[in-house]
Amino acid sequence: MNGSAYVYILKCADGSLYTGWTTDPRRRLKEHNSGGKGAKYTRGRGPCLIVYLEEFSDRKEAMRREWEIKNRMTRDEKLRLIENTLQERGSVVL
Numbered sequence: 001m002n003g004s005a006y007v008y009i010l011k012c013a014d015g016s017l018y019t020g021w022t023t024d025p026r027r028r029l030k031e032h033n034s035g036g037k038g039a040k041y042t043r044g045r046g047p048c049l050i051v052y053l054e055e056f057s058d059r060k061e062a063m064r065r066e067w068e069i070k071n072r073m074t075r076d077e078k079l080r081l082i083e084n085t086l087q088e089r090g091s092v093v094l
Contacts, residue, residue: 005062007069009052009078017078019069021062051066052082081089 006025010018010032018041022028032038033046042048056062069078 005056005059007052007054007062007065008050009069009082010042010048011051012042012048014045016038016045017051017075018042019066019078021033021066023059023060024052046057052085054080 001015005021005023007019008028010020010029012018018032018039020028020039027051028038029050030050032042032048037042054062054065056065061077069081073081
């Protein structure tokens with residue numbers, strides 16, 4: 001992973017989805033699962049898995065895409081995005 005920013009979708013243990021952005025997906029996943037520095041939403045919903053990851057050249061682009069996914073996509077659209085990506089790549093590579 002050579003990009004400077006990433007948008008990710010987590011699938012929480014309760015089946016819910018959480019979308020965020022980061023410069024370090026591995027670190028951010030650990031934060032979500034530790035309950036400390038992770039988002040308030042993911043606390044008590046772990047363990048979480050990254051099921052979607054998209055790379056961007058800068059933070060501004062990643063933040064724009066995060067907003068688009070969070071605010072413009074329904075749960076079903078997010079699930080289709082995840083499924084299409086898995087079919088293309090075979091897995092989410094970290």
